[in-house]
C-alpha cells in the first residue's frame with residue numbers, strides 16, 4: 001500500500017485509537033490523523049496533555065481503527081456476526097513538527113491547512129509525524145458476500161521500520177502432506193492453505209491466524225511466529 005492509500009484507509013474511519021506507553025503500561029485515547037505526505041502521517045495534540053509527554057519520552061505510537069459498524073451481533077447460530085468492513089493498524093516512531101515547518105507544508109499541500117488553523121485557534125497545539133512504521137490492513141467479509149474467502153490481509157512498511165514476520169508457517173520438513181490443514185481452512189472459508197509441489201503453504205494474505213489448522217495438524221508442523 002502507498003502512504004496515500006494507508007492514510008485514506010485511516011481517514012475513512014476518522015476517529016482512531018492512539019496508544020502510547022506511560023511507564024510500564026499502555027495508555028490509549030481517541031484522536032485522528034489529519035494529513036499525509038511523503039514523510040509520513042500527521043496528527044496533533046497539546047503540550048499540556050499526558051499524550052504529549054508520553055510521545056516525547058518514548059517517541060513511539062501505535063494506532064488502529066475499524067470501519068463499518070463496531071457492534072457485535074449474535075447470529076441465529078449463537079455466534080458473533082460482523083458486517084463486512086476493515087480494520088487497520090500501524091506502529092512506529094514519531095517526531096514533533098514545528099509550527100514553521102507545518103506552515104511550509106501547508107503552503108505546498110492544502111491538507112495541512114487544517115493543522116495550521118487549529119494551532120492558531122489553540123496555541124498549545126503541536127503536530128507530530130509518524131515518520132516510519134509497520135502495519136496491517138485487514139479486510140473482512142465473514143459471510144463471503146463479495147468473494148469466496150473471508151479476509152484479505154495486507155502488511156505494509158513505511159520508512160524501513162524494523163519488522164519481522166508474524167503469523168503461521170508450515171514446516172515442510174515435518175509436514176507429512178496429509179492435507180488436514182487445507183481441509184479445515186477450506187471448511188471455514190478462509191481458504192488460505194494451498195498445495196505446493198512438495199508440501200502445503202499458507203497464504204498470509206488470506207490467513208486469519210485462527211489456529212484451526214495448527215490444532216488439526218497431527219505432527220505439529222504448523223509453527224507460530226508471534
Ligand code: SF4
Nearest residue numbers: 185207208210211213
Ligand atoms: S490459521 Fe486459520 S485461516 Fe490461517 S491457515 Fe490456519 S485455518 Fe486457515
Ligand code: SF4
Nearest residue numbers: 175176178179181217
Ligand atoms: S496438517 Fe500438518 S502434516 Fe498435514 S498437510 Fe497440513 S501441515 Fe502437513
